Amino acid sequence: MKNINPIGLFDSGIGGTSIWKEVHALLPNENTIYLADSKNAPYGFKSKEEIIELSCKNTEFLLNKNCKVIIVACNTATTNAIKELRAKYDIPFIGIEPAIKPAALHSKTQSIGILATKGTLSSELFHKSVAKHPEVEIIEQIGYGLVQLIENGQIDTPEIMELLERYLKPMVEKNIDYLVLGCSHYPYLIPKIKKIIPNHIKIIDSGEAVAKQTRRILKEKEILNESEGNSTQLFYTNSDAGVLKTILAKQETVLYEDF
Incomplete structure (x- = not known):
């Protein structure tokens, strides 16, 4: 059957x-x-x-x-x-694919962040998704090095916290109220991410x-x-x-x- x-x-x-x-x-x-x-x-x-x-x-x-x-x-x-x-x-x-639509539709600040790989952010499908929401500022950030560290089991390391702080703090300064995780590896970093971003910023994965x-x-x-x-x-x-x-x-x- x-x-x-x-x-x-x-x-x-x-x-x-x-x-x-x-x-x-x-x-x-x-x-x-x-x-x-x-x-x-x-x-x-x-x-x-x-x-x-x-x-x-x-x-x-x-x-x-x-x-x-x-x-x-x-x-x-x-x-x-x-x-x-x-x-x-x-x-x-x-x-x-990155959940841009729900973040864009629900954003009060009209500013959302997306953390993803270079391959996702440079894809035609991603650019088509972004183009549907011209009213929202979408701050894109490639998560250089994150996948490799996760694959190596190095989630609880100072290095991964340093990278996350480097990638996320500029988004916080841009007043995002949604953070879209555009890589299936990244949900394993949510506890770390929550230590860096304010409580009011909602994290979305797919x-x-x-x-x-x-x-x-x-x-x-x-x-x-x-x-x-x-x-x-x-x-x-x-x-x-x-x-x-x-x-x-x-x-x-x-x-x-x-x-």
Whole structure:
């Protein structure tokens, strides 16, 4: 039965597990397969052609595992490759992109910040999203070095705090009232970010929205898994699984394999 086939997710590394957690929380009956392409992280400084090639490779791996839907749990891959993926493969794709729209619509100061990778901020899809909100000042900041530190398990380090302060303080000075996290790695930095920005600034990431969109697509395609019993959560990585295991330490049904 196609209903019990897994949901596939891929990211340039461990960051997309922030999306997986939201999907698993909303859809606990669903089997999932997560692909961490950590060997090639970050995608943010690669060319569009390289990002498309890696995204196709990841997609084919998940298709070979009989996934029924694929979540591109990476902002850079979504903004640079999802159009090509949808044209090439006959499977529903769910993307993740910076949540500019809700921030722009709800901003009282008409000033919002976005912290993202170079690949996301320079993409055509991102520029189209920004162009829809000319009334709002959007302060863009590339998160140089953040993905690498997270991938190396260096979240609780002075270096990451120094980078965050350098990137966020100019946004605070520009009177932002929303901070959009435009990389699936960055939700793991929220506790650190909250130490730097004032309490009134709201932080937005895309995890919950992606989970709800996944549920909607599964219902629409009539492939929602409504069977009772334990679901299986399988994680693949082509790098050291140590950081991935630490982030997912509370999951009892996680299996780790190299690909």
